Amino acid sequence: MSDGRTGPLPGGGAGGAGSDVHAVAAAAFEEVASAADLRVLDAVRARYLGRGDGLLTVFRKRIGSIPDAEARRALGQTVNALVERLTGAVDERRASLSDVGTDGASEAIDLSWPPPPLRRGHLHPVSRVFRDVRRIFGQLGYIAVEGPEVEYDRYNFTLVNMPPGHPSRDTQDTFFIDDDRVLRTHTSPVQIRSMLVRGAPQRVIVPGKVYRRDYDATHFPMFFQVEGICIDEGIALSDLKGTLEFFARSVYGADRSIRLRPHHFEFTEPSVELDVSCAMCGGKGCRLCKGSGWLEVAGAGMIHPHVLGNGGIDASRYSGFAFGIGIERIAMLAYGIEDGRLLYENDVRFVSQG
Numbered sequence: 001m002s003d004g005r006t007g008p009l010p011g012g013g014a015g016g017a018g019s020d021v022h023a024v025a026a027a028a029f030e031e032v033a034s035a036a037d038l039r040v041l042d043a044v045r046a047r048y049l050g051r052g053d054g055l056l057t058v059f060r061k062r063i064g065s066i067p068d069a070e071a072r073r074a075l076g077q078t079v080n081a082l083v084e085r086l087t088g089a090v091d092e093r094r095a096s097l098s099d100v101g102t103d104g105a106s107e108a109i110d111l112s113w114p115p116p117p118l119r120r121g122h123l124h125p126v127s128r129v130f131r132d133v134r135r136i137f138g139q140l141g142y143i144a145v146e147g148p149e150v151e152y153d154r155y156n157f158t159l160v161n162m163p164p165g166h167p168s169r170d171t172q173d174t175f176f177i178d179d180d181r182v183l184r185t186h187t188s189p190v191q192i193r194s195m196l197v198r199g200a201p202q203r204v205i206v207p208g209k210v211y212r213r214d215y216d217a218t219h220f221p222m223f224f225q226v227e228g229i230c231i232d233e234g235i236a237l238s239d240l241k242g243t244l245e246f247f248a249r250s251v252y253g254a255d256r257s258i259r260l261r262p263h264h265f266e267f268t269e270p271s272v273e274l275d276v277s278c279a280m281c282g283g284k285g286c287r288l289c290k291g292s293g294w295l296e297v298a299g300a301g302m303i304h305p306h307v308l309g310n311g312g313i314d315a316s317r318y319s320g321f322a323f324g325i326g327i328e329r330i331a332m333l334a335y336g337i338e339d340g341r342l343l344y345e346n347d348v349r350f351v352s353q354g
Ligand SMILES: [Zn+2]
Pocket: 278, 279, 280, 281, 282, 283, 284, 285, 286, 287, 288, 289, 290, 291, 293, 294
């Protein structure tokens, strides 16, 4: 442990021992101040203040052997004061080293340290499908319009042929805000709003969120629809079919076939559902299409004359069709997602897939 700065106590006068202890202490303060981390500081503390053979401790032990009482007392006071000051210096240094961690790094920022890799963001599958749908219908001259998500009962139900007491209201799993307002259960109320504002002819799509009290692999309490309406003189079911065919082939590929199945909606007459031939099996039947070879992607129909009238449009002159497309459904089919809840659970492992 000896570094040559401390010899044995000189046998002579106390003055010699006193100057020796000051030299040892001076070295100790210097080492404490320059200790680069806590490990080094602990070693310095042990070297000078260690219980058994610490360099200052040794002085203290030998004080008793000094014959002159006055010199003994003077050296005792000197050594005690130095031990106290050094202990304080060690504690202070320890506190400042603890602030910057044990690796001895200074508080300065190391600009050469490599940053974590940047992760490039991308669009959510639902956003991509929305963008595609807007583009596809944009090519056909449709404009996109929006409407309120908190909607009056009469727009959500009454004016689209679901008056109070109508049994179909029960199937809508509605979130009620109060007696007069709901979270819209479909984008159809915007049909009425658009008719009242724009009259005829018009071609609009209504992309937006809708709400139902429902949650499983294919149903969500909030989901996205695109409603579309086309109103003009002489619009027929064949126009609807052509439009949906263009849409389906744009989204799913030119080789896909479509079919319209009769269905029932309150606000269209006749009503149909749109099926697209299954991408997985090419129509032969598989798990995705439940063996049918077809996948259902939209509901549609000719706008009911009552609904045209509710929108202020002369149903004896104009006719029109409407369709509603489930965006999640398209995203699930396009990206092979089996459980649509993944779309909204924000699991980074899922949403970060390019
Ligand atoms: Zn299939």
